[in-house]
Amino acid sequence: MSGFGMEGIVHAFGSQPVIAGASLDVAEGELVCLLGPSGCGKTTLLRLAAGLERLQRGRVVIDGKVVANAADGRHVPPERRRVGLMFQDYALFPHLTLAENIRFGLGRNSAASAFRVEEAMARVGLAPYAQAYPHTLSGGQQQRAALLRVMAPGPRVLLLDEPFSDLDVNRRVQVRESTLDLLKESGAATLMVTHDPEEAMFMADRILVMNAGSIVQSGTPFDIYFHPADAFVAELFGPVNRLPGVVRDRAVETPIGRFEAPGIAEGSPVDVLIRVEGLVVMANGAADGSPPVAARVVSSRLLGRSSHLGLRVPADGGDIALQCRVPGIPPLGPDETVQIKVDRAQAFVFPA
Ligand code: ATP
Numbered sequence: 001m002s003g004f005g006m007e008g009i010v011h012a013f014g015s016q017p018v019i020a021g022a023s024l025d026v027a028e029g030e031l032v033c034l035l036g037p038s039g040c041g042k043t044t045l046l047r048l049a050a051g052l053e054r055l056q057r058g059r060v061v062i063d064g065k066v067v068a069n070a071a072d073g074r075h076v077p078p079e080r081r082r083v084g085l086m087f088q089d090y091a092l093f094p095h096l097t098l099a100e101n102i103r104f105g106l107g108r109n110s111a112a113s114a115f116r117v118e119e120a121m122a123r124v125g126l127a128p129y130a131q132a133y134p135h136t137l138s139g140g141q142q143q144r145a146a147l148l149r150v151m152a153p154g155p156r157v158l159l160l161d162e163p164f165s166d167l168d169v170n171r172r173v174q175v176r177e178s179t180l181d182l183l184k185e186s187g188a189a190t191l192m193v194t195h196d197p198e199e200a201m202f203m204a205d206r207i208l209v210m211n212a213g214s215i216v217q218s219g220t221p222f223d224i225y226f227h228p229a230d231a232f233v234a235e236l237f238g239p240v241n242r243l244p245g246v247v248r249d250r251a252v253e254t255p256i257g258r259f260e261a262p263g264i265a266e267g268s269p270v271d272v273l274i275r276v277e278g279l280v281v282m283a284n285g286a287a288d289g290s291p292p293v294a295a296r297v298v299s300s301r302l303l304g305r306s307s308h309l310g311l312r313v314p315a316d317g318g319d320i321a322l323q324c325r326v327p328g329i330p331p332l333g334p335d336e337t338v339q340i341k342v343d344r345a346q347a348f349v350f351p352a
Contacts, residue, residue, distance in 0.1 A: 002064065004063070004191070005023075006049060006061075007059045008057060008059065009058035010056060011056050019044060022215050023058075028156070030189055030205050032206045033200035033208070034208050035194055036209060036210030041212075048060065048068075050081065050159055051077055051081050055070040063082075063156055082155055083157040085150065088161050088165065090143065091146075094134055096133075097131050099130040103117055115153070124175055124178050125175065126145060143164070143165070143166045147163050147179065156187075157189050158191070162193055164179075180202075197237050201224075207221055231348075235273070240273040241279065243256070244352060245259075245270055246267060247265065247267060250266075256340065268352075272348070273348045274347045280343055281326050282338070293339070294314075295340045297309055297332050297333065297337070300334065302329055307326050308323065309338075311340065313340075322340075
């Protein structure tokens with residue numbers, strides 16, 4: 001098989017376990033994002049794939065060849081794995097211009113290469129800086145040049161660690177898009193590390209969510225967002241409302257409605273998680289289907305493109321606090337009453 005895979009990887013630094021049994025594969029032409037919080041082991045997994053770290057358990061396969069196998073000590077050195085590597089501490093040669101840095105990546109076959117340096121630079125917004133030296137450029141510009149240098153020789157496998165971390169918000173979308181096009185055209189199997197869920201959603205064909213050394217879910221961006229495997233995955237995308245309850249008749253009752261709890265045993269304690277964007281505030285209390293719930297506004301803050309509302313809803317044991325995010329400016333001020341509904345696609349029930 002072309003592409004790249006890791007099987008049964010277990011790794012520790014001294015007595016500290018870091019990778020707790022991880023397997024993954026990336027097909028030719030596929031872009032897979034490894035998404036998880038700081039310290040969960042993403043970079044370590046990439047270093048093991050690249051051969052910068054020796055395997056303690058498991059195997060690494062590139063284009064059908066076993067390049068590392070803990071069982072028999074096989075360890076093809078990084079430079080012979082034919083992978084393109086870009087780590088967070090990428091370094092451009094200070095005495096070469098950006099164009100020269102990228103051309104360096106082509107190596108001895110530069111004349112025969114299909115990679116067109118000028119065109120690639122133009123596409124990621126670097127054309128004006130072709131003759132500039134790295135120290136005169138921003139971190140984001142250097143980072144893009146480093147990525148093109150890695151892509152220049154046309155590796156079949158690319159391993160990228162946070163390649164857009166130095167870009168400002170406005171450049172990010174544009175650069176991600178043009179880089180994504182280049183990556184897709186290259187047909188390489190790409191494994192990209194990020195801790196930014198939005199970046200993973202934007203870039204990935206498939207997202208691998210990592211938590212404490214394990215891959216806890218693998219799925220398309222749609223799956224990961226709308227069918228999170230557990231509370232950890234659901235909460236990756238930002239704050240949630242958490243309503244505790246108990247499963248009765250395959251559902252859980254809360255002050256803001258009843259939620260199905262398929263596959264969870266009767267009597268189990270559960271949490272209903274509702275994304276802040278999953279609480280819908282209705283302008284005129286107009287109901288469509290299930291009845292809305294009255295809530296009192298306790299705070300409202302404009303965040304820019306959206307607003308944050310703090311709400312309270314009456315419940316048996318006293319009010320419950322909820323938060324929600326609504327588009328645009330806050331529609332209402334404190335002490336006003338609103339009608340809310342839950343967008344069921346953004347509500348999840350998990351064992352507590
Ligand atoms: P970040 O997003 O912050 O880069 P990460 O998910 O990439 O985090 P890793 O860099 O893989 O995480 O680190 C995982 C754990 O392994 C951390 O607790 C880190 O301190 C530890 N670690 C990483 N490299 C080494 C090393 N060479 N020696 C000892 N411990 C290490």
